[in-house]
Amino acid sequence: MAEQASGTGAAGAAIEDFLVEDRTFPPPDSFNADALVTGAEIYDEAAADWQGFWARQAAELVSWDQEWHTILEWDLPFARWFVGGTLNVSYNCLDRHVEAGNGSKVAYHWEGEPGDTRTVTYGDLLGEVQRFANVLKGLGVGKGDRVAIYMPMIPELPVAMLACARIGAPHSVVFGGFSADSLSGRINDAECRVLVTADGGFRRGKPNLLKPTADVAVAASPSIEHVVVVRRVTGHADAGDAGPTDMTEGRDHWYHDLMAQADAECPAEPMDSEDLLYLLYTSGTTAKPKGIMHTTGGYLTQVACTHKYVFDLHPETDVYWCAADIGWVTGHSYIVYGPLTNGATSVIYEGTPDTPARDRLWSIAERYGVTILYTAPTAIRTFMKWGAQEPERHDLSSLRLLGSVGEPINPEAWMWYWEHIGGGRCPIVDTWWQTETGAIMIAPLPGATTLKPGSATFPLPGIAAEVVDESGGKVERGGGYLTLTQPWPSMLRGIYGDPERYRETYWARYGDRYFAGDGCKIDDDGYFWLLGRVDDVMNVSGHRISTTEVESALVDHHAVAESAVCGATDPVTGQAIVAYVIVRGGIDATPELGEELRAHVASKIGPTARPKLLIFTDELPKTRSGKIMRRLLRDVAEGRALGDTTTLADPAVVDEIRRRAEAQPQED
Numbered sequence: 250m251a252e253q254a255s256g257t258g259a260a261g262a263a264i265e266d267f268l269v270e271d272r273t274f275p276p277p278d279s280f281n282a283d284a285l286v287t288g289a290e291i292y293d294e295a296a297a298d299w300q301g302f303w304a305r306q307a308a309e310l311v312s313w314d315q316e317w318h319t320i321l322e323w324d325l326p327f328a329r330w331f332v333g334g335t336l337n338v339s340y341n342c343l344d345r346h347v348e349a350g351n352g353s354k355v356a357y358h359w360e361g362e363p364g365d366t367r368t369v370t371y372g373d374l375l376g377e378v379q380r381f382a383n384v385l386k387g388l389g390v391g392k393g394d395r396v397a398i399y400m401p402m403i404p405e406l407p408v409a410m411l412a413c414a415r416i417g418a419p420h421s422v423v424f425g426g427f428s429a430d431s432l433s434g435r436i437n438d439a440e441c442r443v444l445v446t447a448d449g450g451f452r453r454g455k456p457n458l459l460k461p462t463a464d465v466a467v468a469a470s471p472s473i474e475h476v477v478v479v480r481r482v483t484g485h486a487d488a489g490d491a492g493p494t495d496m497t498e499g500r501d502h503w504y505h506d507l508m509a510q511a512d513a514e515c516p517a518e519p520m521d522s523e524d525l526l527y528l529l530y531t532s533g534t535t536a537k538p539k540g541i542m543h544t545t546g547g548y549l550t551q552v553a554c555t556h557k558y559v560f561d562l563h564p565e566t567d568v569y570w571c572a573a574d575i576g577w578v579t580g581h582s583y584i585v586y587g588p589l590t591n592g593a594t595s596v597i598y599e600g601t602p603d604t605p606a607r608d609r610l611w612s613i614a615e616r617y618g619v620t621i622l623y624t625a626p627t628a629i630r631t632f633m634k635w636g637a638q639e640p641e642r643h644d645l646s647s648l649r650l651l652g653s654v655g656e657p658i659n660p661e662a663w664m665w666y667w668e669h670i671g672g673g674r675c676p677i678v679d680t681w682w683q684t685e686t687g688a689i690m691i692a693p694l695p696g697a698t699t700l701k702p703g704s705a706t707f708p709l710p711g712i713a714a715e716v717v718d719e720s721g722g723k724v725e726r727g728g729g730y731l732t733l734t735q736p737w738p739s740m741l742r743g744i745y746g747d748p749e750r751y752r753e754t755y756w757a758r759y760g761d762r763y764f765a766g767d768g769c770k771i772d773d774d775g776y777f778w779l780l781g782r783v784d785d786v787m788n789v790s791g792h793r794i795s796t797t798e799v800e801s802a803l804v805d806h807h808a809v810a811e812s813a814v815c816g817a818t819d820p821v822t823g824q825a826i827v828a829y830v831i832v833r834g835g836i837d838a839t840p841e842l843g844e845e846l847r848a849h850v851a852s853k854i855g856p857t858a859r860p861k862l863l864i865f866t867d868e869l870p871k872t873r874s875g876k877i878m879r880r881l882l883r884d885v886a887e888g889r890a891l892g893d894t895t896t897l898a899d900p901a902v903v904d905e906i907r908r909r910a911e912a913q914p915q916e917d
């Protein structure tokens with residue numbers, strides 16, 4: 250019932266609401282002088298006619314070969330957007346900018362980890378994409394055939410994606426850090442005919458070979474007929490002792506050999522608005538990965554729209570940098586498809602943020618004059634741990650907007666980002682979305698929304714979200730489960746080959762609502778606060794407490810850079826809270842500090858939330874995309890006696906966490 254959930258800390262609520270954050274940040278005047286949206290009209294327009302709103306976006310931001318006749322056909326849970334329309338995604342990303350005279354505009358400033366650089370213009374990209382589209386055709390790839398891509402962060406990765414889009418072959422990008430098993434599992438599920446990979450890339454100062462892993466995967470992938478290999482490491486000055494690449498005669502081909510023989514021109518295939526653009530696999534914690542399906546017209550419309558308005562994009566002057574990996578949805582939507590559709594200039598960086606030193610990102614931001622930076626809370630907390638002296642070494646005055654994605658951002662991490670990266674002048678857009686949603690769903694519009702640190706604020710225009718309790722009743726104020734109540738253009742169209750699983754996973758729990766799997770609370774002003782995955786919610790003496798709120802209370806203490814909490818089985822309280830804490834650079838992890846932190850949580854959000862056990866650690870187990878693996882921490886905690894104590898920086902725990910993280914299959 251809604252009234253049960255209202256009121257701070259109400260026991261019986263689906264998820265209780267403890268942490269109060271009352272700092273507010275209206276859009277700075279300096280930002281608003283030139284912002285695309287400064288008022289509420291766009292929300293009003295979308296509220297009055299949400300389908301009409303999306304139709305206007307589709308018409309304004311995307312070029313169609315043939316117009317659609319119906320905006321939306323909705324047969325829950327199956328949506329078709331812009332029905333009857335035809336278009337080509339690579340045409341929208343490339344040709345139309347070149348035709349408009351912008352061929353010499355930079356699409357990507359690329360920087361390799363060893364320091365090598367490439368400047369790729371829209372004209373260059375169009376040329377390369379057309380050739381590679383012809384290469385794929387030459388290998389027998391036709392419209393509808395699936396192509397797997399397993400690559401480092403090099404320009405050939407977007408080239409391969411766009412070449413697939415050009416000929417109507419859906420791609421399935423597999424993150425370059427995944428194992429051979431993960432790769433072959435994904436290839437086999439989609440029965441891909443071709444794999445595009447590279448000999449390797451550079452990470453942590455050395456070559457990270459991909460081809461040997463790809464070979465193991467392909468041996469277990471009967472559908473693969475050809476493997477195309479980009480040369481990145483072989484012959485590079487920093488290749489070290491990386492030997493020659495094994496190439497299987499007849500099956501494997503060097504990218505540069507095929508490109509040298511390919512025709513320069515390849516027309517863009519007109520695609521139906523609902524044709525499959527790509528598959529991207531997300532893994533549940535245990536089950537088989539789900540091939541999330543994204544189609545053409547609706548997807549492109551929403552990524553273009555959100556990229557433009559959430560990042561307040563001024564394509565003539567902005568230098569935009571999304572520091573994610575293209576192997577995740579964030580990279581698909583906000584390194585490749587959104588920015589290119591909007592004609593933006595972006596930065597792509599190949600390697601890790603601490604190579605050769607901990608100021609690598611700031612030196613890149615300074616060098617290219619980055620104006621918009623989009624990264625993840627996990628990265629921000631790492632920068633906090635490393636200390637403010639790293640960004641201080643660089644002139645970051647070109648920055649005007651910051652973004653966050655991937656996890657809830659703790660208010661103190663938000664404040665650190667605001668102060669030390671944004672210099673107190675850059676709005677921060679905290680963007681909630683998922684692989685399944687395809688594009689940003691809940692986020693501020695930086696010129697129009699007053700920010701609160703840690704809140705993703707409000708659903709975007711055209712998006713309808715509500716929080717519900719256990720029984721599906723709407724929660725007006727307080728904590729519960731996040732649901733989406735109407736279809737949106739970039740929504741997943743299903744799980745590849747498994748419509749039933751699609752319905753069961755997302756549409757079965759709360760009637761006709763899409764259930765996102767996240768906890769969320771709504772505050773007195775109607776702001777949305779994401780509370781983490783509902784599987785992680787802890788139950789202490791009948792109180793349903795979100796991990797996010799306890800973690801944020803810990804990070805609120807000046808000594809803490811990052812923390813992860815979980816609930817471990819406890820004979821008295823059902824679950825007890827166990828906290829793992831990483832201190833900021835230069836701070837000593839003493840038992841006294843541990844006591845102080847436990848007391849700090851109790852004073853910040855109440856005695857029920859006081860961690861029973863607090864463990865100092867110097868690292869936390871994370872998924873490949875940087876999300877904390879709380880399930881694993883729970884296992885570690887449950888294997889140990891839970892005294893009412895602080896454990897000192899306990900090497901045994903750290904070893905155990907590391908060992909278990911390594912023993913996990915390399916799934917996300």
Ligand code: WTA
Pocket residue numbers: 531577578579653654655656657658679680681682683684685705765766767779780781782874
């Ligand atoms: C979490 C990444 C809080 C959430 C785009 C979601 C967030 C999952 C935020 C999707 C945010 C992402 N605040 N939580 N701003 N952004 N999440 O599929 O739990 O890799 O369900 O997509 O990340 O992760 P995915």
